[in-house]
Amino acid sequence: MHCPYCGSRDSEVVETRESSDMDTIRRRRTCLGCTKRFTTYERVEHVQLIVIKRDGRREQFNREKLKTGLLKSCEKTVIPASVIEKIINEIGRELRTMGVLEVKSELIGEMVAKRLKLLDKVAYIRFASVFKRFVEVEDFEKEVKELTVTKRKITKPLL
Numbered sequence: 001m002h003c004p005y006c007g008s009r010d011s012e013v014v015e016t017r018e019s020s021d022m023d024t025i026r027r028r029r030t031c032l033g034c035t036k037r038f039t040t041y042e043r044v045e046h047v048q049l050i051v052i053k054r055d056g057r058r059e060q061f062n063r064e065k066l067k068t069g070l071l072k073s074c075e076k077t078v079i080p081a082s083v084i085e086k087i088i089n090e091i092g093r094e095l096r097t098m099g100v101l102e103v104k105s106e107l108i109g110e111m112v113a114k115r116l117k118l119l120d121k122v123a124y125i126r127f128a129s130v131f132k133r134f135v136e137v138e139d140f141e142k143e144v145k146e147l148t149v150t151k152r153k154i155t156k157p158l159l
Contacts, residue, residue, distance in 0.1 A: 001029065001040060003031035003033060003034060003036065003038065004038050005031065005034050005036045005038070006031060006033045006034040006036075008031050008032065008033030008034065010031070010032040010033055011029040011030060011031050011032060011038075012029060012030050012032060013027050013028070013029055014028045014029060014030050014037070015027070015028040016028075023043060023044050024041055024042065024043050024044075025041065025042040025043075026039060026040075026041055027039065027040045027041070027042065047101065048060050048061070049061035049095055049096070049100075049101065049102070049103060050101060050102040050103070051102075051103060051104075051105050051108065052102055052103065052104045052105065053105050054105060054106070058102070061092075061095070061103075063088060063092065066088055066091065066108070066112070067084065067085075067088055069112070069127070069130070070084045070087060070088065070112065070116075070127075071084060072126070073116060073123045073124075073126040073127035073130075074116075074120065074123045074126075075126075077120050077122055077123050078120070079119060079120055079123060083119070087112070087115050090115070091108065091111050091112065091115075094111065095108070109127075109131040112127060112131070113127055113128055113131060117147070121147055124147070125140065125143060125144065125147070128143055129143075
């Protein structure tokens with residue numbers, strides 16, 4: 001690491017902090033040549049994941065595209081932006097730990113749907129309507145009915 005002030009290669013790490021997403025490390029350094037302090041960042045370089053679309057096309061995983069879909073689904077709900085970020089980070093981490101280079105878009109959709117279903121039913125229905133390609137009103141009715149049946153099963157008292 002070169003000092004940005006004097007160009008010396010000798011520095012000492014004074015402080016290290018991990019970011020909340022656990023992908024970045026911030027290091028505060030002191031140059032042993034000129035004694036000035038500077039900050040460096042280390043980021044994990046991820047292998048670019050390829051998403052296989054329903055029609056067979058392949059494209060690079062786009063975090064922003066996932067975020068846009070989640071934001072649209074969660075519009076006018078009580079879900080804060082921080083929770084949406086957390087969902088995106090969780091899904092990204094889960095996809096990376098799978099150790100594959102390509103993943104079907106349906107799998108990503110299922111991961112999002114599973115989280116939204118637990119978090120907010122309205123956001124889930126909005127997302128599901130696009131993900132599952134609802135065409136008729138009956139598609140919505142069926143999904144809402146499933147949600148209420150699932151809710152009853154979960155809230156049913158144990159005997």
